[in-house]
Amino acid sequence: MTIFVLASASPARLGVLRNAGIEPLVRVSNVDEDAVAAALPADTTPEQIVIELARAKARDIAATLDPTEFADSVVVGCDSMLLMDGVLQxxxxxxxxxxxxxxEMAGRSADLLTGHCVLRLRDGKIVAEAADCSGTTVHFVKPEPDELEAYLASGEPLQVAGAFTLDGRGGWFVDRIEGDPSSVIGIGLPLVRRLLAEVGVGIAQLWVGGTA
Structure with missing residues (x-):
């Protein structure tokens, strides 16, 4: 059976996968995101930046896996950033x-970009790779000052891309989205399904209780 490895410490991404029938093994990368982004050419697009960050995380974890234990596995790396006024946050x-x-965000809209990279490993070697970015437009309402201060005091927005969540307290301040909700949370299920297919893995064989 193919082992699914999530190269992320995000509890939100883990929750999305669990709710979708997958119990991944979680491994946290040591990638210096700022260094990876700084090393990219100046004309790299925002979409490509998040893809390269996701790729760096996936490859970092792939290099640490025991070839015997993970003889047949996929490693999925993700990276999310908010694009507003041409600037990634x-x-x-x-x-x-x-x-x-x-x-800046209140009462406006911005694009949440999530880069995804899927690596297929056999006996410790990367035999296939697929990567892409999903973009979702998020329309924000304008929180009252006391609401915003309470939200900031909760600590929730400090450790998430764009300073908001869709599936937590930040959801109160999102009027609507245009795109994939799971991608806004951190891992786009439709896109991951397509990328898995590109490396030769069917989603049903990864489901808990599914068949290979």
Whole structure:
């Protein structure tokens, strides 16, 4: 049976996969995202940036897997960033940065880009790779000042791309989206299904209780 490895510490991504019938093995990469992005050519598109970050994470984890234990496996790496006014925004990390971003986002829309990379491994070697980006337009409402301060105090927006979540408290401030909801949460199921097919893995064989 093919082992599904998620190269991410994100509980949201893990939750999406579990709800979709997959129980992945979680491995957290040590990729320096800023260094990877800085090394890319100046004309790299925002979409390609998140793809390259996802690829770096997947390859970082693939290199650590025991060839015997993971003789037949897939490694999935993801990276999400919010594109607003032509600028990519990652995790704000501090309340001040998150507050400044919400001052720009409130009452407006932006594109949540999520890069995906799927690696197929056999006996420790990468035998196939597929990567792509999914983009979803998110329309934000304007939170009341006390609502925003309470949201910032919760800590939720500090560790997520774009300083918001769709499946948590941030969902109160999203008016609507145009695109794939699972991609906004962090891992796009329709896209991952297509990428898995490109490397020769059917989604049903990965489902808990499914057949290979």
């Amino acid at each position: 990652g995790k704000p990390l501090t309340p001040d940065v998150a507050r400044a971003r919400w001052a």
